[in-house]
Amino acid sequence: MDTGINPETGKRQTTTRRGFKTKKEAQIAAAKLEQEIASGISIKNDNLTFHDVFNQWFLNHSKTIKLSTKKAIESKFNKHILPRFGKLKIKEITRAYCQKMINEIAQSITSVNNIKIQANQVFKYALKMDIIQKNPLEHVSIPRHQKELINDESEADERNYWKKDEIKKFLTITKQELSFRDHVLFHLLIYTGARKGEILALTWDDIDFEAGSIRFTKTLFHNKGKFIFQTSKTKESKRLISLDTKTLSLLKQWRIRQIEAELANVNNADGNKMVFTRDDGTPLRLAYPNEKLDIVIKQHKTHRITIHGLRHTHASLLFEAGASIKEVQERLEHSDIQMTMNIYTHVTDTLKEQTVQKSQRYIEL
The missing domain is CATH 1.10.150.130 (Tyrosine recombinase, N-terminal domain)
Incomplete structure (x- = not known):
C-alpha cells in the first residue's frame, strides 16, 4: 500500500500487511491503515x-x-x-x-x-x-x-506517628543517649513537621530568634558524592512557621555550643553557617536521621515509625491542639489535602476513643 511521501526523505513510501485468513480481514485492516495515515499517524511508530x-x-x-x-x-x-x-x-x-x-x-x-x-x-x-x-x-x-480489607486490631500496629507519651519517652532517650546536636535535630523534626532534607539544609540565617520563627526555602540533596542545596520551586514550599519557646531555647543552646566548638577549632575560623553538620563542618548524610531513629526504636522497643512518621507526629499534635485541616496542610506543605485528611482521620479516631474513656470514668465516679 502506498502511504504517501516520507517527510524526512521526500520519497514515496509503502507498507505491506500479511497473515490475513480471509480477504475481508485484509480489507478491514487496509481501511484501518488508511484511516491512520489520514489522521497523521506515522507508519514508523509501529516499531x-x-x-x-x-x-x-x-x-x-x-x-x-x-x-x-x-x-x-x-x-x-x-x-x-x-x-x-x-x-x-x-x-x-x-x-x-x-x-x-x-x-x-x-x-x-x-x-x-x-x-x-x-x-x-x-x-x-x-x-x-x-x-x-x-x-x-x-x-x-x-x-x-x-490487610487493607480486614478491619481488626492489627490496624493499630500500622500507625505511623507517635502519641504524646511516646514523644516524651523518645526525646528523653535522645537527650540522655545521643549527642546534643542529634537531640535538637529530632526535636526540630517533631516540633516543626519539616522534611529531613529541609532540616539538614538549614542555615542559621533561616532562624529568626527575635521573631521566634524559622523559614524553609531549600532542601539538601546528595548526588554523585556531592551535596546539593536545592531551592524550593513553589510558593507553598517556601514557608515561614512559628516556633515554640522550648524549641527556640534548644536552638539557642545548640548555637552557643557550636560557636564555642568553632572558636576552639582554628581550622574553622570562618564559623559554621549550617545548623546541623558533622564535626568537620560538612553536611550530615541524608540517611543519618533514619539510622539513628531505627537504633533508638530497636534498643528501647518503641512503637516503630519511619522518619516521615515524625511529620505525621507533628500533624497529630496540631490536630490535638485544635488546629484546622487547612492550617495543618499549610504548615506541613501538603500539596494533596488527602494526605492531611488521612492523618486527621486516624488522630480523630484516637481522640474519640479518649473521649469515651473519659466519659466512662466520669460516669463511674
Missing part, C-alpha cells in the same frame, strides 16, 4: 517500543523538574516499569497486560499507585503524539492488599 517513547517523554519532562525528582523518577522506571514494559512495542501493549503487571508490582511494594502514575505519563504522551490511539493503562485498577 516504537515503550522504552523508545519513554526516552522521548523523559527528554522533555526532565527539563521541568528538580534533579532529585529526576533521579526518583528514573529509579522507579529502571526498577519497576522498564523491565516489564521497555522492550514491548507500545502499540501492542494491552489493558490486560497492564493489569497483570500492576497486580505483580503490588505484590512487592505498597506504592504501586505512584508507579502507575509514572507509567501512565508515558502512555499519555504517546496518545498526545499520535503514537497510540488509546491508553491501555486507563481503567486499570490498583489491587488492595488483604
Whole structure:
C-alpha cells in the first residue's frame, strides 16, 4: 500500500500487511491503515517500543523538574516499569497486560499507585503524539492488599506517628543517649513537621530568634558524592512557621555550643553557617536521621515509625491542639489535602476513643 511521501526523505513510501485468513480481514485492516495515515499517524511508530517513547517523554519532562525528582523518577522506571514494559512495542501493549503487571508490582511494594502514575505519563504522551490511539493503562485498577480489607486490631500496629507519651519517652532517650546536636535535630523534626532534607539544609540565617520563627526555602540533596542545596520551586514550599519557646531555647543552646566548638577549632575560623553538620563542618548524610531513629526504636522497643512518621507526629499534635485541616496542610506543605485528611482521620479516631474513656470514668465516679 502506498502511504504517501516520507517527510524526512521526500520519497514515496509503502507498507505491506500479511497473515490475513480471509480477504475481508485484509480489507478491514487496509481501511484501518488508511484511516491512520489520514489522521497523521506515522507508519514508523509501529516499531516504537515503550522504552523508545519513554526516552522521548523523559527528554522533555526532565527539563521541568528538580534533579532529585529526576533521579526518583528514573529509579522507579529502571526498577519497576522498564523491565516489564521497555522492550514491548507500545502499540501492542494491552489493558490486560497492564493489569497483570500492576497486580505483580503490588505484590512487592505498597506504592504501586505512584508507579502507575509514572507509567501512565508515558502512555499519555504517546496518545498526545499520535503514537497510540488509546491508553491501555486507563481503567486499570490498583489491587488492595488483604490487610487493607480486614478491619481488626492489627490496624493499630500500622500507625505511623507517635502519641504524646511516646514523644516524651523518645526525646528523653535522645537527650540522655545521643549527642546534643542529634537531640535538637529530632526535636526540630517533631516540633516543626519539616522534611529531613529541609532540616539538614538549614542555615542559621533561616532562624529568626527575635521573631521566634524559622523559614524553609531549600532542601539538601546528595548526588554523585556531592551535596546539593536545592531551592524550593513553589510558593507553598517556601514557608515561614512559628516556633515554640522550648524549641527556640534548644536552638539557642545548640548555637552557643557550636560557636564555642568553632572558636576552639582554628581550622574553622570562618564559623559554621549550617545548623546541623558533622564535626568537620560538612553536611550530615541524608540517611543519618533514619539510622539513628531505627537504633533508638530497636534498643528501647518503641512503637516503630519511619522518619516521615515524625511529620505525621507533628500533624497529630496540631490536630490535638485544635488546629484546622487547612492550617495543618499549610504548615506541613501538603500539596494533596488527602494526605492531611488521612492523618486527621486516624488522630480523630484516637481522640474519640479518649473521649469515651473519659466519659466512662466520669460516669463511674
